[in-house]
Amino acid sequence: MRPQDLLLPAPAGLCCKPGGFHIDPVRSVERAVITHGHSDHARPGHGAVLATQETLDMMHLRYGDNFAGSTQAIAYGEELRLGDVTVKFHPAGHVLGSAQIAVSCKDTCIVASGDYKDAPDPTCTPFEVVPCDVFITEATFGLPVFRHGNAADEVKKLLASVALFPERAHLVGAYSLGKAQRVIALLRLAGYDEPIYLHGAMEAITSYYQSRGVALGELRPVKGVKKADLAGTITLAPPSATSDIWTRRFPDPVTAFASGWMRVRARARQRGVELPLVISDHADWDGLTATISATGACEIWVTHGQEDALVHWCQTKGLAARPLDLVGYGDEDEHETVAADETAGETGA
Amino acid sequence: MNRFAELLDRLAYEPGRNNKLRLITSYFRETADPDRGYALAALTGALSFKHAKAGLIRDLITDRADPVLFGLSYDYVGDLSETVALMWPKAPLPGYNNPPPPTLSDVVTTLRTLGKAELPKQLARWLDELDETGRWALLKLVTGAMRIGVSARLAKTAAAALGNKDPHEVELMWPGLTPPYLDLFAWLEGKADKPVNCDPTPFRPVMLAHAIGDSDFANLDPADFIAEWKWDGIRVQAVSGRDERGHLQARLYSRTGEDITRSFPDLTPSLRLPGALDGELLVLRDGRVQTFNVLQQRLNRKVVSPKLMKEYPIHLRAYDLLADDEHDLRELTFVERRARLEAFIKKIDDPRVDLSPTVAFDNWDALTSARADPAGAGAGEDAEAVEGVMLKRRDALYLPGRPKGQWWKWKRDPHLIDAVLMYAQRGHGKRSSYYSDYTFGVWTNGGEGEQLVPVGKAYFGFTDEELLQIDRFVRRNTTEKFGPVRHVVHEPDQGLVLEVAFEGLARSPRHKSGVAMRFPRINRLRWDKPPREADRLETLERMLKSVTTI
Numbered sequence A: 001m002r003p004q005d006l007l008l009p010a011p012a013g014l015c016c017k018p019g020g021f022h023i024d025p026v027r028s029v030e031r032a033v034i035t036h037g038h039s040d041h042a043r044p045g046h047g048a049v050l051a052t053q054e055t056l057d058m059m060h061l062r063y064g065d066n067f068a069g070s071t072q073a074i075a076y077g078e079e080l081r082l083g084d085v086t087v088k089f090h091p092a093g094h095v096l097g098s099a100q101i102a103v104s105c106k107d108t109c110i111v112a113s114g115d116y117k118d119a120p121d122p123t124c125t126p127f128e129v130v131p132c133d134v135f136i137t138e139a140t141f142g143l144p145v146f147r148h149g150n151a152a153d154e155v156k157k158l159l160a161s162v163a164l165f166p167e168r169a170h171l172v173g174a175y176s177l178g179k180a181q182r183v184i185a186l187l188r189l190a191g192y193d194e195p196i197y198l199h200g201a202m203e204a205i206t207s208y209y210q211s212r213g214v215a216l217g218e219l220r221p222v223k224g225v226k227k228a229d230l231a232g233t234i235t236l237a238p239p240s241a242t243s244d245i246w247t248r249r250f251p252d253p254v255t256a257f258a259s260g261w262m263r264v265r266a267r268a269r270q271r272g273v274e275l276p277l278v279i280s281d282h283a284d285w286d287g288l289t290a291t292i293s294a295t296g297a298c299e300i301w302v303t304h305g306q307e308d309a310l311v312h313w314c315q316t317k318g319l320a321a322r323p324l325d326l327v328g329y330g331d332e333d334e335h336e337t338v339a340a341d342e343t344a345g346e347t348g349a
Numbered sequence B: 001m002n003r004f005a006e007l008l009d010r011l012a013y014e015p016g017r018n019n020k021l022r023l024i025t026s027y028f029r030e031t032a033d034p035d036r037g038y039a040l041a042a043l044t045g046a047l048s049f050k051h052a053k054a055g056l057i058r059d060l061i062t063d064r065a066d067p068v069l070f071g072l073s074y075d076y077v078g079d080l081s082e083t084v085a086l087m088w089p090k091a092p093l094p095g096y097n098n099p100p101p102p103t104l105s106d107v108v109t110t111l112r113t114l115g116k117a118e119l120p121k122q123l124a125r126w127l128d129e130l131d132e133t134g135r136w137a138l139l140k141l142v143t144g145a146m147r148i149g150v151s152a153r154l155a156k157t158a159a160a161a162l163g164n165k166d167p168h169e170v171e172l173m174w175p176g177l178t179p180p181y182l183d184l185f186a187w188l189e190g191k192a193d194k195p196v197n198c199d200p201t202p203f204r205p206v207m208l209a210h211a212i213g214d215s216d217f218a219n220l221d222p223a224d225f226i227a228e229w230k231w232d233g234i235r236v237q238a239v240s241g242r243d244e245r246g247h248l249q250a251r252l253y254s255r256t257g258e259d260i261t262r263s264f265p266d267l268t269p270s271l272r273l274p275g276a277l278d279g280e281l282l283v284l285r286d287g288r289v290q291t292f293n294v295l296q297q298r299l300n301r302k303v304v305s306p307k308l309m310k311e312y313p314i315h316l317r318a319y320d321l322l323a324d325d326e327h328d329l330r331e332l333t334f335v336e337r338r339a340r341l342e343a344f345i346k347k348i349d350d351p352r353v354d355l356s357p358t359v360a361f362d363n364w365d366a367l368t369s370a371r372a373d374p375a376g377a378g379a380g381e382d383a384e385a386v387e388g389v390m391l392k393r394r395d396a397l398y399l400p401g402r403p404k405g406q407w408w409k410w411k412r413d414p415h416l417i418d419a420v421l422m423y424a425q426r427g428h429g430k431r432s433s434y435y436s437d438y439t440f441g442v443w444t445n446g447g448e449g450e451q452l453v454p455v456g457k458a459y460f461g462f463t464d465e466e467l468l469q470i471d472r473f474v475r476r477n478t479t480e481k482f483g484p485v486r487h488v489v490h491e492p493d494q495g496l497v498l499e500v501a502f503e504g505l506a507r508s509p510r511h512k513s514g515v516a517m518r519f520p521r522i523n524r525l526r527w528d529k530p531p532r533e534a535d536r537l538e539t540l541e542r543m544l545k546s547v548t549t550i
Helices: A053-063 A151-164 A179-189 A200-211 A239-243 A245-249 A265-270 A285-295 A307-316 B002-013 B017-030 B035-044 B054-064 B067-077 B080-087 B104-113 B116-129 B132-143 B152-162 B167-176 B182-188 B214-219 B292-298 B306-311 B334-348 B364-372 B380-385 B464-476 B537-544
Strands: A008-010 A013-016 A021-023 A031-033 A046-051 A068-073 A079-082 A085-091 A099-105 A108-112 A134-139 A170-173 A196-198 A219-221 A234-237 A254-258 A275-277 A299-305 A320-323 B225-231 B234-242 B248-254 B275-285 B314-324 B353-355 B386-393 B407-411 B415-426 B435-445 B450-458 B478-482 B485-488 B497-502 B504-507 B515-518 B521-526
Touching (some): A053 A200, A151 A254, A151 B017, A170 A239, A179 A196, A179 A200, A179 A234, A196 A200, A200 A234, A234 A239, A239 A245, A265 B002, A285 A307, A299 A307, A307 A320, B002 B035, B002 B132, B017 B035, B017 B152, B035 B104, B035 B152, B035 B182, B054 B080, B054 B116, B054 B132, B080 B132, B104 B132, B152 B182, B225 B334, B225 B407, B275 B292, B292 B504, B292 B515, B314 B334, B334 B353, B380 B386, B415 B450, B415 B464, B435 B497, B435 B537, B450 B515, B450 B537, B504 B537
Parallel strands (some): A021 A031, A046 A068, A108 A134, A134 A299, A254 A275
Antiparallel strands (some): A008 A013, A079 A085, A085 A099, A099 A108, B234 B275, B275 B314, B415 B435, B415 B485, B435 B450, B478 B485
């Protein structure tokens, strides 16, 4: 079977005709198979949804009871027959419950990896290399300038700043689903055991992480805390909140932002970030290229991000590669909008 | 090197002066000699080695990396050093097991003696050994393009803070010190005596004036004071002295003690008498003082072309003498120093150095009218470059800093216009959640009827309470958003009128309105005034009439 007969980009998303489903569809479809809970991948309104339990729970948390006609949970390593194909879920290491989806039919196997990272993360199951014929990779950080380094060192930088400026509050912009919990877990691993404060938009998803057994220590809502009491503390907030009226409740805040984009100084400066923390839930350049090689795939489809550079790299390694024209996916750090701009409301995206 | 790189990295993002100071001081505290000394040298611009050109850095990366990937990356990042620092692929190092990264001292001392031919290889080796931030700092250092918003003065102040010393003390001894400043740090940490400055041309901390308020005059007797014009140039200290071989050296310092001699090679030959002059740096054409806008063409230049020197002839107008040959005059009274100064200037007898004249007055009313009309009170055609009067107590000693009641400055009233708020932008640091940078405009008839044309930008002058009010107004009256910029409603009947104060006006082909303001700030919020009643461009053009184009 030719790979394009198995999976093909369609307006609604990646479509598997012989299996009768779409992967991470951006429009309502009859059957959706979903890699992870970020809002650009997991949308409401599909007929039937197949995903990990965690992804289904996150969708429920965000969209409420009727987010899909029916749901089915699937575990890592579990295989399921859909029409003429089998699908199998493997950990993607991106956020809690994130999965790569291996789609096989006869002798052809395609892995749709969704978003992934091969770096250690205490809040989710580690990424697993899945041998395949065609590997579909993201390219969010698909330029050789993106090398994320060790996230623990970035957290050390944050703690050094807290020690140097004990009279100031430290405000860490981090995406509410995944990044925030990872930063908290890293702070705990670094030995920080003070209470950590949360923006209202993060409370629900963070307590969900805790309910799944992710140890995050003592967390407190920042709402209602006196300004003076926030000196020397760390608060996590959605990135967009860190440059708005909401920040006025903090004493002389140091604005940090945890994102792979912080590698590039112009990006950090543009956002008015004073303490950029290079912590990413996506694979960096070295991670992307190492993973592509490790899958043994001889054909690479590249999607959402800097496709050009990664396609070029594949070609120099003798791999067939092409950009996959899928629209509607983005990088969560850039797209998370909280309705905080005018109203300081604390509803999350 | 990596620790120094971390410091630079953090400084580059930190907008607050005090926070920068703390970062630098804490680096000095945690870092051993001689690294911290070389860091101080790097921050004060005291390191000298031949800088690497951009072409060399480009060659290094294309040697190591795929040129297509480099091209795409450079396009994305936009800064050569940063692109190379980030994407530098480490070479496999056979039999060369993780060498420790170079220290800042390694880098500085190696670069001093390294031949040009060996530089590329050495740089590549260091790039292999350093991390991303280390590579970035190394490339910024070797290309001589640090630009991290730290002045030499700030770095010295941070060093002084290490030993709770007055930065003036460091400034005083600075010309006698050399990197890595072991004697300085030993003194700052209380482990050695104060280094002795045997520099023949030391900087002396300057004496500053207080702004005078209307209520101050009642307590002052005109007979105690001498008045001078306050010139709209830059304050400098011109020092000449003989080195140990008897050769005359001359140096020009800014008011903070920064050595700016190199920018004014056309002035140094005129400083041919040993001594220390306090005065104003001006541009004179045909004996007439030019405005600050003209002088600006000569400021902050590293390379000064003969053409520039000819078109913008530099001049020193002296108003105090701190040392006459070997003699320190700072303990004398102002009247005594003034007499010595007059004799000194006569002796120099040079067209590039003259005396700042005194302004005669018997009572405050006479001085008030002189200040209002400098042209009629002796400033003549130089009146355009007068920004007020200075009042100095006859018996004032020359004291560093801003001693009370000795020197007063009495600036001319600023120009005022009513302009309409057009755009607002978020501020930085503490103000990042406020719309605190304002572009304002005045009315003109641009062929398509009445419209507002932007004439300037201001981001201070208002109180905290007023900032809150404007911020609220901006948020509620935004018509469009472009990234960090908001278009604020500005119609004849809808909008906010700002009373803008400014010091001067110049023609400027770079601005759409054709005028540029000097030192504009928000003076008052005119909630009471409808935008249609704001000022017109013609008003500004009338003010321009007597001013020359720059």
